[in-house]
Amino acid sequence: MKKYECSVCGYVYDPVLGDPDAGIAPGTAFEDIPEGWVCPVCGVGKDQFEVQE
């Protein structure tokens, strides 16, 4: 599973950790996060994330 970085603020979504505060369980792949999810730091949508090389 790949990490994704927010292009606005640099927050990195790590699928191992998930985003439990927003109900995203550890182990959730970025692709499987519901569309309504937003960056926990700056609030932009999923479409603003880029895969981290």
Add this chain to the structure above:
Amino acid sequence: MQPKKIKENIYWVGAIDWDIRNFHGYATQRGTTYNAYLIIDEKITLIDTVKHYLYDEMIARISAVIDPSKIDYIVSNHVEMDHSGGLPKLLELIPNAKVITSPNGEAGLKAHYQSEWDFHVIKSGETINIGKRNLSFVTTPMLHWPDNMVGYLVEDKILFSNDAFGQHIASSERFDDQYPFDIIQEEAAKYYANIVLPYGTQVQKALEPLQDLDIEIIAPSHGIIWRSQIQTIINAYRKWSSNETDHKAVIVYDTMWNSTERIAYAIQAAFEDIGVNTQMRNLKTVHISDIMTDVLTAKYICVGSPTLNNNMMPNVAAFLTYMKGLAPKKRTGLAFGSYGWGGQSIGQVEEVLAGLGFELLDKIKLQYIPVTEQLQEAIQKIKTGYQS
């Protein structure tokens, strides 16, 4: 209009906004300053500008040192208009000056001013030589906008921290040893609580490299410059960013016929009995941005509203919306209020507190006018909840 010398060939050339009392909803009872800094070296460098209506004041201060048209580099650490507002006019005067900014800074400045300036976009960690001196830049995204960066003047050991470590104080004194220190501390806390609080993780990340940096001066973009109490403010940022609180309860409420107020004072009595300090904050008399300063260091956040037409009072809703955005963590919440019939407000308040991830004490919901026995019971419940 005189500049203030910070160090040899380094000047404060900002502007003092003595009149501002409302900074996008933040009550600035002491006004503020927009701090710009001028470095005279082989490349004459200006760090940040001021709000557009104080442009002439900045130019007057610069002109007392040099002809402003001689400026080579302008550093834009932050796009927000209280710091970038002077750029369009300044770049009309010196169209060939280089604008040094972060990647998000370039995008933000273009979106604000449709500008085709000569940008130099820095990479985080990049150092730019300006002659005898070197300026190192580190991006600090979401501290507090995506574009934020800070600059460190290596030879002079000055950190140009932009909004970090700032305070809204209008004063002609420039340094932390020239102005009442308790006021500086209070305003620095208020600034943190109202601007920086949501970004604790980013603050901690930014504080790490500061540990190894030899800093003689922290020159923020608002208020007083730190030179005697640098460790004090860094320690305070460390505490605030980790959401470490004091043994204190802030009791915030609005009231219609004083019933919710009675409950508020019963809650105060309960905390007093336990030995927890309290602050009573009636939303009709205290501004929400001042209440946030109390919230910054309070472990217990108690919020009360009577039910008005099946809803909480608008003042309480405004406070809760504001606090929700600023997202304090690791607190304990308590919702309370009086009602006539529906009684929805207390649950609505509790829902917001729960949404913030607060631990909750049992809510206090009392019909019409609370009688002594009910209040005694409420006090007892808090004491029991506290001990458990």
